[in-house]
Amino acid sequence: LRDKLVEREYDAEVIDRVVARLEELGLIDDEEYARNVIRSCTARMMGARGVIRELVRKGVPRPLAERMVRETAQAGVFEDCAWELGRTVAKKNACKRRFWSAGGRKGHAPEDLRAVSDELFRRRIYE
Secondary structure (H helix, E strand, O other), rough: OOOHHHHOOOOOOHHHHHHHHHHHHHOOOOOHHOOOOHHHHHHHOHHHHHHHHHHHHHHOOOOHHHHHHHHHHHOOHHHHHHHHHHHHHHHHHHOHHHHHHHHHHHHOOOOHHHHHHHHHHOOOOOO
């Protein structure tokens, strides 16, 4: 928010007062914003590294982004995303290489990709 207000050339003192007031009213909540971004990213089948990249790109402080992603990972969300991505890729072209490429671009951990790939493409359970 602060960066956007600076871009629009508001006075620094005005920006500080506005941000302080919005925080005071509870209208600025970095954790809630991070949760919303994480939901959006997991809907696009992204992995933990990809989500951290996206959160930081959107202005969430890296320590908060890493903590929120760690909490999400503990719930098994990123493994579920890797499986969903694997099934989606396999249905389209059954190519292990494309799955690994898509998984890498989306920021999935190699161990998650390996587990999904071994199971999915070995048994062809996506059919």
